Amino acid sequence: MARLAYGPIMIATLLVAVASVASFPEHAAAECTNSGRFSTWLNNFKRQARAEGISQRTISRALDGVTLDRKIISRDRRQSFFAQSFATFSKRLATDNRIKTGRRKIEKRREIFERAERDYGVPPEVITAFWALESDFGVGMGKYSILRALATLAYDCRRKELFTGELMYALKILDKGWVKPRDMIGSWAGEMGQTQFLPKHYLEHAVDYDGNGTRNLFKSDADIIGTTAAFIKHLGWRRGEPWLQEVRAHPNMPWEKADLSIKLPRSQWAEWGVTDAKGRPLKSDDMPTSLVLPMGRKGPAFLAYSNFDVYTQWNHSLSYCITAAYLATRIGRTGGPMQGRDRDIPALSLREAKELQRILARRGFDVGKIDGIIGSKTRAAVKKMQIKYGLPADSYPTPRLLRRMRG
Secondary structure (H helix, E strand, O other), rough: OOOOOOHHHHHHHHHOOOOOOOOOOOOOOOOOOOOOOOOHHHHHHHHHHOOOOOHHHHHHHHHHHOOHHHHHEEEEHOOOHHHOOHHHHHHHHOOOHHHHHHHHHHHHHHHHHHHHHHHHHOOHHHHHHHHHHHHHOOOOOOOOHHHHHHHHHOEEEEEEHHHHHHHHHHHHHHHHOOOOHHEEEEOOOOOOOOEEOOOOHHHHHOOOOOOOOOOOOOOOHHHHHHHHHHHHHHHHOOOOOEEEEEEOOOOOHHHHHHHHHOEEEEEHHHHHOEEEOOEOOOOOOOOOEEEEOOOOOOEEEEEOOOOOOHHHHHHHHHHHHHHHHHHHHHHHOOOOOOOOOOOOOOOOOOOOOOOHHHHHHHHOOOOOOOOOOOOHHHHHHEEEEEEEEOOOOOOOOOHHHHHHOOO
Protein backbone atom coordinates (compact mmCIF):
# COMPACT_ATOMS: atom_id res chain seq x y z
CA MET A 1 0.00 0.00 0.00
CA ALA A 2 1.37 3.73 -2.49
CA ARG A 3 3.41 9.04 -0.96
CA LEU A 4 7.45 14.39 0.08
CA ALA A 5 8.11 17.44 1.02
CA TYR A 6 6.65 15.49 2.92
CA GLY A 7 3.28 14.77 1.51
CA PRO A 8 2.30 11.32 0.42
CA ILE A 9 5.52 9.47 1.03
CA MET A 10 4.46 6.70 -1.27
CA ILE A 11 4.36 8.98 -4.28
CA ALA A 12 8.10 8.50 -4.38
CA THR A 13 8.26 5.08 -2.81
CA LEU A 14 5.34 2.98 -3.95
CA LEU A 15 6.97 0.71 -6.45
CA VAL A 16 10.31 0.43 -4.69
CA ALA A 17 8.98 -1.34 -1.68
CA VAL A 18 5.52 -2.52 -2.58
CA ALA A 19 3.97 0.37 -0.96
CA SER A 20 0.82 1.03 0.93
CA VAL A 21 -1.82 -1.63 0.46
CA ALA A 22 -0.56 -3.04 -2.82
CA SER A 23 1.49 -6.12 -3.60
CA PHE A 24 3.56 -5.46 -6.69
CA PRO A 25 5.58 -8.15 -8.49
CA GLU A 26 9.19 -7.76 -7.39
CA HIS A 27 10.38 -9.27 -10.65
CA ALA A 28 8.79 -6.57 -12.83
CA ALA A 29 11.23 -5.40 -15.49
CA ALA A 30 12.64 -1.97 -14.85
CA GLU A 31 13.21 -1.35 -18.53
CA CYS A 32 11.00 -2.31 -21.44
CA THR A 33 9.86 -0.71 -24.67
CA ASN A 34 6.32 0.49 -25.37
CA SER A 35 4.80 0.01 -28.78
CA GLY A 36 1.57 1.26 -30.28
CA ARG A 37 -0.21 4.55 -29.84
CA PHE A 38 -1.65 5.48 -26.45
CA SER A 39 -4.89 6.60 -28.09
CA THR A 40 -5.33 3.17 -29.68
CA TRP A 41 -4.70 1.45 -26.35
CA LEU A 42 -7.18 3.77 -24.60
CA ASN A 43 -9.95 3.09 -27.11
CA ASN A 44 -9.42 -0.64 -26.67
CA PHE A 45 -9.55 -0.25 -22.90
CA LYS A 46 -12.81 1.69 -23.12
CA ARG A 47 -14.38 -1.16 -25.07
CA GLN A 48 -13.12 -3.62 -22.47
CA ALA A 49 -14.62 -1.52 -19.67
CA ARG A 50 -17.98 -1.40 -21.42
CA ALA A 51 -17.86 -5.17 -21.83
CA GLU A 52 -17.33 -5.49 -18.06
CA GLY A 53 -20.56 -3.62 -17.41
CA ILE A 54 -19.28 -0.14 -16.64
CA SER A 55 -21.67 2.51 -17.90
CA GLN A 56 -20.78 4.50 -20.98
CA ARG A 57 -21.41 7.68 -18.99
CA THR A 58 -18.77 6.74 -16.41
CA ILE A 59 -16.28 5.72 -19.08
CA SER A 60 -16.71 8.99 -20.95
CA ARG A 61 -16.55 11.18 -17.82
CA ALA A 62 -13.44 9.39 -16.59
CA LEU A 63 -11.40 8.83 -19.74
CA ASP A 64 -12.43 11.18 -22.54
CA GLY A 65 -9.51 13.49 -23.22
CA VAL A 66 -7.04 11.57 -21.02
CA THR A 67 -3.48 11.76 -22.34
CA LEU A 68 -0.25 9.91 -21.64
CA ASP A 69 1.97 11.35 -18.88
CA ARG A 70 5.55 10.43 -19.76
CA LYS A 71 6.83 11.97 -16.53
CA ILE A 72 5.03 9.25 -14.59
CA ILE A 73 6.72 6.52 -16.63
CA SER A 74 10.11 8.11 -15.99
CA ARG A 75 9.38 8.51 -12.30
CA ASP A 76 8.27 4.92 -11.99
CA ARG A 77 11.63 3.70 -13.27
CA ARG A 78 13.95 5.78 -11.11
CA GLN A 79 13.07 5.49 -7.46
CA SER A 80 15.53 5.64 -4.55
CA PHE A 81 13.71 6.92 -1.48
CA PHE A 82 13.99 3.65 0.41
CA ALA A 83 17.74 3.60 -0.21
CA GLN A 84 17.94 6.04 2.71
CA SER A 85 19.29 4.72 5.99
CA PHE A 86 16.79 3.72 8.64
CA ALA A 87 18.00 6.60 10.83
CA THR A 88 17.33 9.18 8.12
CA PHE A 89 14.03 7.64 7.09
CA SER A 90 12.58 7.32 10.59
CA LYS A 91 13.69 10.80 11.68
CA ARG A 92 12.03 12.41 8.70
CA LEU A 93 8.77 10.54 9.05
CA ALA A 94 8.21 9.72 12.74
CA THR A 95 8.30 13.36 13.82
CA ASP A 96 7.14 15.06 17.00
CA ASN A 97 4.64 17.02 14.93
CA ARG A 98 3.05 13.83 13.63
CA ILE A 99 2.90 12.42 17.15
CA LYS A 100 1.08 15.53 18.40
CA THR A 101 -1.20 15.73 15.37
CA GLY A 102 -2.08 12.06 15.69
CA ARG A 103 -3.05 12.49 19.33
CA ARG A 104 -5.18 15.53 18.48
CA LYS A 105 -6.92 13.59 15.70
CA ILE A 106 -7.74 10.76 18.11
CA GLU A 107 -9.16 13.21 20.64
CA LYS A 108 -11.21 15.03 18.00
CA ARG A 109 -12.67 11.83 16.52
CA ARG A 110 -12.65 9.74 19.68
CA GLU A 111 -16.13 8.25 19.23
CA ILE A 112 -15.32 7.06 15.71
CA PHE A 113 -11.99 5.59 16.77
CA GLU A 114 -13.61 3.80 19.70
CA ARG A 115 -16.27 2.40 17.41
CA ALA A 116 -13.61 1.18 14.97
CA GLU A 117 -11.69 -0.50 17.78
CA ARG A 118 -14.88 -2.25 18.93
CA ASP A 119 -15.69 -3.37 15.39
CA TYR A 120 -12.23 -4.36 14.19
CA GLY A 121 -9.92 -4.53 17.21
CA VAL A 122 -7.44 -2.00 15.83
CA PRO A 123 -6.19 0.69 18.28
CA PRO A 124 -6.56 4.37 17.26
CA GLU A 125 -2.81 4.98 17.31
CA VAL A 126 -2.20 2.25 14.74
CA ILE A 127 -4.68 3.85 12.34
CA THR A 128 -3.37 7.37 12.89
CA ALA A 129 0.27 6.35 12.34
CA PHE A 130 -0.56 4.98 8.89
CA TRP A 131 -2.71 8.05 8.24
CA ALA A 132 0.17 10.34 9.18
CA LEU A 133 2.77 8.57 7.05
CA GLU A 134 0.58 8.14 4.00
CA SER A 135 -0.76 11.69 3.62
CA ASP A 136 -0.17 13.81 6.72
CA PHE A 137 -3.87 13.43 7.48
CA GLY A 138 -4.92 14.52 4.00
CA VAL A 139 -2.52 17.39 3.50
CA GLY A 140 -0.35 15.41 1.10
CA MET A 141 -2.54 13.01 -0.85
CA GLY A 142 -0.82 14.00 -4.08
CA LYS A 143 -1.65 16.29 -6.97
CA TYR A 144 -1.98 13.90 -9.88
CA SER A 145 -5.10 12.88 -11.73
CA ILE A 146 -5.42 9.28 -10.58
CA LEU A 147 -7.25 8.33 -13.76
CA ARG A 148 -4.48 9.75 -15.97
CA ALA A 149 -1.81 8.16 -13.79
CA LEU A 150 -3.47 4.73 -13.89
CA ALA A 151 -4.08 4.98 -17.63
CA THR A 152 -0.40 5.85 -18.17
CA LEU A 153 0.82 2.96 -16.02
CA ALA A 154 -1.69 0.56 -17.61
CA TYR A 155 -0.42 1.50 -21.07
CA ASP A 156 3.24 1.20 -20.01
CA CYS A 157 4.82 -2.22 -20.57
CA ARG A 158 6.37 -2.49 -17.10
CA ARG A 159 3.25 -3.51 -15.12
CA LYS A 160 0.55 -3.41 -17.77
CA GLU A 161 -1.63 -6.20 -16.37
CA LEU A 162 -1.57 -4.90 -12.80
CA PHE A 163 -2.51 -1.33 -13.63
CA THR A 164 -5.05 -2.25 -16.27
CA GLY A 165 -6.88 -3.98 -13.45
CA GLU A 166 -6.46 -1.01 -11.12
CA LEU A 167 -7.85 1.38 -13.73
CA MET A 168 -10.86 -0.88 -14.15
CA TYR A 169 -11.41 -0.89 -10.38
CA ALA A 170 -11.23 2.91 -10.36
CA LEU A 171 -14.00 3.07 -12.98
CA LYS A 172 -16.12 0.71 -10.87
CA ILE A 173 -15.73 3.05 -7.89
CA LEU A 174 -16.91 5.94 -10.05
CA ASP A 175 -19.77 3.85 -11.39
CA LYS A 176 -20.99 3.32 -7.82
CA GLY A 177 -21.09 7.07 -7.29
CA TRP A 178 -18.78 7.04 -4.27
CA VAL A 179 -16.62 9.85 -5.66
CA LYS A 180 -16.52 12.03 -8.77
CA PRO A 181 -13.74 11.93 -11.38
CA ARG A 182 -12.61 15.45 -10.47
CA ASP A 183 -12.07 14.32 -6.85
CA MET A 184 -9.77 11.47 -7.86
CA ILE A 185 -6.58 13.40 -7.20
CA GLY A 186 -3.73 11.55 -5.56
CA SER A 187 -0.40 9.82 -6.05
CA TRP A 188 1.37 9.38 -9.36
CA ALA A 189 1.22 5.64 -8.68
CA GLY A 190 -2.58 5.66 -8.60
CA GLU A 191 -3.20 5.45 -4.87
CA MET A 192 -6.28 7.10 -3.52
CA GLY A 193 -7.51 8.81 -0.39
CA GLN A 194 -5.91 9.82 2.85
CA THR A 195 -4.50 6.40 3.65
CA GLN A 196 -3.53 5.81 0.01
CA PHE A 197 -5.43 2.74 -1.12
CA LEU A 198 -5.09 1.38 -4.61
CA PRO A 199 -8.50 1.15 -6.31
CA LYS A 200 -8.83 -2.62 -5.83
CA HIS A 201 -8.52 -2.35 -2.07
CA TYR A 202 -10.69 0.77 -2.00
CA LEU A 203 -13.44 -1.09 -3.86
CA GLU A 204 -13.19 -4.28 -1.80
CA HIS A 205 -12.68 -2.86 1.69
CA ALA A 206 -14.11 0.66 1.92
CA VAL A 207 -16.91 1.04 4.47
CA ASP A 208 -19.60 3.69 4.80
CA TYR A 209 -18.78 4.68 8.37
CA ASP A 210 -20.57 8.02 8.34
CA GLY A 211 -23.80 6.49 7.00
CA ASN A 212 -24.30 8.86 4.08
CA GLY A 213 -24.54 6.13 1.43
CA THR A 214 -21.07 6.65 -0.07
CA ARG A 215 -17.52 5.57 0.80
CA ASN A 216 -15.30 8.59 0.50
CA LEU A 217 -11.68 8.10 1.53
CA PHE A 218 -10.75 11.58 0.30
CA LYS A 219 -12.93 13.72 2.57
CA SER A 220 -14.76 11.70 5.25
CA ASP A 221 -12.79 11.13 8.45
CA ALA A 222 -15.31 8.48 9.51
CA ASP A 223 -14.97 6.50 6.28
CA ILE A 224 -11.18 6.82 6.42
CA ILE A 225 -11.00 5.55 10.01
CA GLY A 226 -13.47 2.72 9.51
CA THR A 227 -12.00 1.58 6.21
CA THR A 228 -8.40 1.67 7.42
CA ALA A 229 -9.35 -0.35 10.51
CA ALA A 230 -11.31 -2.83 8.39
CA PHE A 231 -8.39 -3.33 6.04
CA ILE A 232 -5.87 -3.74 8.86
CA LYS A 233 -8.13 -6.42 10.35
CA HIS A 234 -8.33 -8.06 6.93
CA LEU A 235 -4.52 -8.22 6.87
CA GLY A 236 -4.60 -10.29 10.06
CA TRP A 237 -4.61 -7.91 13.03
CA ARG A 238 -5.00 -9.71 16.37
CA ARG A 239 -7.19 -7.85 18.84
CA GLY A 240 -5.55 -6.86 22.11
CA GLU A 241 -2.02 -7.92 21.14
CA PRO A 242 1.09 -5.69 20.82
CA TRP A 243 2.82 -4.98 17.52
CA LEU A 244 6.26 -3.50 18.31
CA GLN A 245 8.32 -2.87 21.44
CA GLU A 246 11.64 -1.11 21.64
CA VAL A 247 14.15 -3.12 23.70
CA ARG A 248 17.79 -3.36 24.68
CA ALA A 249 19.77 -6.34 23.40
CA HIS A 250 22.56 -7.98 25.40
CA PRO A 251 25.99 -7.48 23.77
CA ASN A 252 26.79 -11.21 23.88
CA MET A 253 23.53 -12.63 22.61
CA PRO A 254 23.37 -14.92 19.52
CA TRP A 255 22.93 -12.21 16.88
CA GLU A 256 22.06 -14.69 14.13
CA LYS A 257 18.71 -15.14 15.86
CA ALA A 258 17.85 -11.48 15.30
CA ASP A 259 15.79 -11.93 12.19
CA LEU A 260 12.21 -11.08 11.29
CA SER A 261 11.78 -14.61 9.92
CA ILE A 262 12.73 -16.16 13.30
CA LYS A 263 9.99 -16.12 15.94
CA LEU A 264 10.83 -17.29 19.45
CA PRO A 265 8.99 -17.16 22.77
CA ARG A 266 9.47 -13.88 24.59
CA SER A 267 10.94 -15.90 27.46
CA GLN A 268 13.84 -16.95 25.21
CA TRP A 269 14.77 -13.33 24.46
CA ALA A 270 14.58 -12.60 28.18
CA GLU A 271 16.90 -15.55 28.86
CA TRP A 272 19.43 -14.09 26.39
CA GLY A 273 19.42 -10.81 28.28
CA VAL A 274 17.02 -8.72 26.20
CA THR A 275 15.24 -6.13 28.36
CA ASP A 276 12.71 -3.41 27.69
CA ALA A 277 13.96 -0.01 26.56
CA LYS A 278 14.47 1.12 30.15
CA GLY A 279 16.44 -1.97 31.15
CA ARG A 280 13.58 -3.72 32.95
CA PRO A 281 12.98 -7.48 32.51
CA LEU A 282 10.69 -8.64 29.74
CA LYS A 283 7.61 -10.69 30.47
CA SER A 284 8.79 -14.30 30.47
CA ASP A 285 6.01 -15.99 28.51
CA ASP A 286 5.39 -17.94 25.31
CA MET A 287 4.27 -15.01 23.15
CA PRO A 288 6.09 -15.42 19.80
CA THR A 289 8.22 -12.49 18.72
CA SER A 290 11.22 -11.59 16.57
CA LEU A 291 14.18 -9.37 17.37
CA VAL A 292 14.70 -6.77 14.63
CA LEU A 293 17.86 -4.66 14.28
CA PRO A 294 17.37 -2.11 11.46
CA MET A 295 20.88 -0.65 12.01
CA GLY A 296 22.63 -3.76 13.27
CA ARG A 297 23.54 -4.77 16.80
CA LYS A 298 24.77 -1.27 17.74
CA GLY A 299 21.60 0.56 16.74
CA PRO A 300 17.97 0.49 17.88
CA ALA A 301 16.47 -2.90 18.73
CA PHE A 302 12.82 -3.95 18.58
CA LEU A 303 10.71 -6.95 19.41
CA ALA A 304 8.25 -7.47 16.56
CA TYR A 305 5.09 -9.33 17.57
CA SER A 306 2.60 -11.19 15.39
CA ASN A 307 0.71 -7.98 14.61
CA PHE A 308 3.88 -6.59 13.03
CA ASP A 309 3.18 -8.97 10.14
CA VAL A 310 0.36 -6.60 9.17
CA TYR A 311 2.91 -3.85 8.60
CA THR A 312 4.97 -6.04 6.31
CA GLN A 313 1.87 -6.73 4.24
CA TRP A 314 1.01 -3.03 4.08
CA ASN A 315 4.53 -2.23 2.87
CA HIS A 316 7.50 -4.47 2.12
CA SER A 317 10.13 -1.95 3.26
CA LEU A 318 11.51 -2.79 6.70
CA SER A 319 12.33 0.88 7.29
CA TYR A 320 8.73 1.88 6.56
CA CYS A 321 7.27 -0.92 8.69
CA ILE A 322 9.37 -0.20 11.77
CA THR A 323 8.81 3.55 11.41
CA ALA A 324 5.03 3.17 11.12
CA ALA A 325 4.84 0.72 14.03
CA TYR A 326 7.18 2.83 16.19
CA LEU A 327 5.19 5.99 15.43
CA ALA A 328 2.05 4.20 16.62
CA THR A 329 3.70 3.39 19.97
CA ARG A 330 4.67 7.05 20.34
CA ILE A 331 1.18 8.33 19.52
CA GLY A 332 -0.27 5.80 21.96
CA ARG A 333 2.29 6.67 24.66
CA THR A 334 3.52 3.07 24.95
CA GLY A 335 6.96 3.91 23.56
CA GLY A 336 9.52 6.62 24.20
CA PRO A 337 12.14 8.40 22.10
CA MET A 338 14.11 5.90 20.04
CA GLN A 339 17.44 4.77 21.50
CA GLY A 340 20.58 4.11 19.51
CA ARG A 341 19.43 5.79 16.32
CA ASP A 342 21.91 8.66 16.58
CA ARG A 343 24.98 6.56 17.27
CA ASP A 344 27.85 6.81 14.81
CA ILE A 345 27.26 3.50 13.06
CA PRO A 346 29.23 2.94 9.82
CA ALA A 347 26.91 2.53 6.86
CA LEU A 348 27.32 1.79 3.19
CA SER A 349 26.75 4.47 0.60
CA LEU A 350 24.31 3.73 -2.20
CA ARG A 351 27.25 2.96 -4.51
CA GLU A 352 28.78 0.62 -1.94
CA ALA A 353 25.45 -1.11 -1.33
CA LYS A 354 25.14 -1.83 -5.05
CA GLU A 355 28.70 -3.16 -5.07
CA LEU A 356 27.84 -5.43 -2.13
CA GLN A 357 24.82 -6.77 -3.98
CA ARG A 358 26.84 -7.42 -7.12
CA ILE A 359 29.44 -9.39 -5.14
CA LEU A 360 26.72 -11.38 -3.38
CA ALA A 361 25.04 -12.12 -6.72
CA ARG A 362 28.34 -13.33 -8.17
CA ARG A 363 28.66 -15.67 -5.21
CA GLY A 364 25.31 -17.22 -5.98
CA PHE A 365 22.98 -15.30 -3.66
CA ASP A 366 19.58 -14.09 -4.82
CA VAL A 367 19.49 -10.43 -3.78
CA GLY A 368 16.81 -9.36 -6.22
CA LYS A 369 17.42 -6.18 -8.18
CA ILE A 370 20.88 -4.57 -7.88
CA ASP A 371 19.57 -1.23 -6.66
CA GLY A 372 21.40 -0.46 -3.41
CA ILE A 373 18.23 -1.03 -1.38
CA ILE A 374 18.95 -3.46 1.44
CA GLY A 375 15.87 -5.65 1.42
CA SER A 376 15.15 -9.00 3.03
CA LYS A 377 17.05 -11.00 0.41
CA THR A 378 20.18 -8.89 0.75
CA ARG A 379 19.98 -9.05 4.55
CA ALA A 380 19.68 -12.84 4.46
CA ALA A 381 22.76 -13.09 2.22
CA VAL A 382 24.68 -10.67 4.45
CA LYS A 383 23.97 -12.84 7.48
CA LYS A 384 25.42 -15.89 5.74
CA MET A 385 28.57 -13.99 4.81
CA GLN A 386 28.94 -12.67 8.37
CA ILE A 387 28.74 -16.21 9.69
CA LYS A 388 31.31 -17.34 7.12
CA TYR A 389 33.78 -14.63 8.20
CA GLY A 390 33.14 -15.11 11.92
CA LEU A 391 31.51 -11.67 12.32
CA PRO A 392 28.48 -10.92 14.51
CA ALA A 393 25.64 -12.10 12.27
CA ASP A 394 23.19 -9.23 12.71
CA SER A 395 22.35 -9.04 8.96
CA TYR A 396 23.51 -5.42 8.79
CA PRO A 397 25.96 -4.70 5.94
CA THR A 398 28.95 -2.61 7.01
CA PRO A 399 32.03 -1.22 5.26
CA ARG A 400 34.06 -3.81 7.19
CA LEU A 401 32.06 -6.65 5.66
CA LEU A 402 32.36 -5.15 2.19
CA ARG A 403 36.14 -4.93 2.55
CA ARG A 404 36.29 -8.62 3.52
CA MET A 405 34.14 -9.59 0.56
CA ARG A 406 36.28 -7.60 -1.87
CA GLY A 407 39.25 -9.63 -0.74
